[in-house]
Amino acid sequence: MSQKSPFTLHCLSTECDARRGEVRTRQGVFQTPVFMPVGTQGTVKAVTPENLMEMNAQIILGNTYHLFIRPGHRLIESFGGLHRFMNWKGSILTDSGGFQIFSLKELATITEEGAAFRSHLDGSKLFLSPEDAVEVQQSLGSDIMMCLDTCIPFPSTRDETIRATELTTRWARRCRSAHSRREQLLFGIVQGGMYPELRKEHAEALIDIGFDGYAIGGLSVGEKPQIMYDMTRETVASLPADYPRYLMGVGTPEDLVEGVWRGVDMFDCVMPTRNARNGSLFTSKGKISIKNARFRDDHSPVDEECGCYTCRNYSRAYLRHLFQAREILSYHLNTIHNLHFYLTLMANIRKAIEKDNFARFRQDFYSKLEYE
């Protein structure tokens, strides 16, 4: 039932499960492993599409839940889709809304039919079935759509996990049936909590339905990093080698390195953008908090090794001043730096896999960390 895979493998690491490849969407091709900046409400917060292009972002993420509520998928469809509405020429992946609805907690009720919830904006009653989730994403015109899934709290018992995972399977089947615009890719989401055998079973059930790619969901929800890495490895082992693998909502720079090591192709996370707005900046030596008084007179850039617009033109002292003064330019320059850091990390990871020296790269990456 699945179409030809959108994934093309370039090369495999001989040292680990890392792989170098590309994914073809109707919008173009992106190189993997890839990090996708998050653009929740039709904008990657605090930067323009041109800023993203300059830092070689290839694909960004949009949040179905947010766009469904405001400004509405029909409005965006009338503009020819999200790409045109927001002026983004790269690829777009939309999530299904499941995770956001799950995050609403007492505002949401999950039934066999779908998710009933109240808008976080005005409290109005809304409903999203698996079919709705696909329809909304088809209207948004995203290049990669995600199945509506039920997220599993951490920790959960084996029985709770089985119930939620089986519902996710039934929803995945309904999403696949509702998927009419086949030029937009649809990914399934593997759940199974922290139970390796449930993850394996769920992966097999989804593969049986057949999707254009497979995501690893339900991780980075409070478990220790090592558990997340183990669950990633276990899940990847059950996924077909010829389809893209996407670890959802992950993570720190360390998490990206470890995820790639275990065979993941795609990542997304609000961390670089959200941290930027809080003054937390990534460097090759670790994170720094730009509001720290020790940067008051600091003439050096955020990261001597960084070639981003912010580091080429501004000192830590200036960035600290902007942050203290709550200037909008602070969020802009910090976001450019953090996203550039993430995207450059991924570009360097891709090069390392091509040269088959990713183990050495990973060792160097850790040996440079000083700050924490």
Place this chain on the structure above:
Amino acid sequence: MSQKSPFTLHCLSTECDARRGEVRTRQGVFQTPVFMPVGTQGTVKAVTPENLMEMNAQIILGNTYHLFIRPGHRLIESFGGLHRFMNWKGSILTDSGGFQIFSLKELATITEEGAAFRSHLDGSKLFLSPEDAVEVQQSLGSDIMMCLDTCIPFPSTRDETIRATELTTRWARRCRSAHSRREQLLFGIVQGGMYPELRKEHAEALIDIGFDGYAIGGLSVGEKPQIMYDMTRETVASLPADYPRYLMGVGTPEDLVEGVWRGVDMFDCVMPTRNARNGSLFTSKGKISIKNARFRDDHSPVDEECGCYTCRNYSRAYLRHLFQAREILSYHLNTIHNLHFYLTLMANIRKAIEKDNFARFRQDFYSKLEYE
């Protein structure tokens, strides 16, 4: 005592007092009449220096009071001045801090010696003498510095106005004496309230001291536009034709047209940047409020006649969405549009004066206004 004038006249209107010229600073030359975007705290809010260059901003304004308080002029001096600190390659004019201190009201006490005030940030006691104002601006390295003046509330009696204006003259003399870095220009500020004869007397007193340019201060403080225009004309009539004239803190697009008509060369105002952040956008037909529900489905740009980045790439519906969602990109795109509108207006005014058809230009400008 004054140096050679930095002003070169290109041509005079035969229809009014408008004039086309240029001002040379140590940073370069800017074309007049000019509008100067306001960059209060070492950044024009919500845009980068590159954004400003793209819209042909030639000179920006920095606020001495704010930079004195945070991050401090000594810190900025250690970076080689404000240009380098904030990465701005055009000219910079700094105000003296007088207007901001005046705005603090109960936090400020004016004596013969200078202005005692409390920081609006932490309440700490500070003092700024005329000599301090020049020293701080010399440290900031601005291309054009302003004398410390005493601002006169509106309305004020003739006696109050005389007292304040005479103090401003004594402070202007002290500023001139303290002015050691003569490659940085120093402008005097003509006060005199709404009394034409006091404005004339004050202009003569300042010309007697001798400055590199003359500003018209104390207007746009609550008086009716026609009064402001009349006071501008009266003051300009007393100023030397071979020196630049600067109408401080003004104003609306209409005010710019009327100021140029009466012979003003330079303007600054927070209006385009502040309005942008409030969703109020300038167009050739008048102002619009982008949050208005009638723009919900509007596929057209803010202004069909505008060639700015925002109008080339985004619809009113998208801008409304960003504004409603309080996205940082909203402030960025709105600011780009409004500043582009102001700077293009001035560029078109310059062309009209060159062709000596500014009266026609002014008539067309008013005839297009529909919205208010």
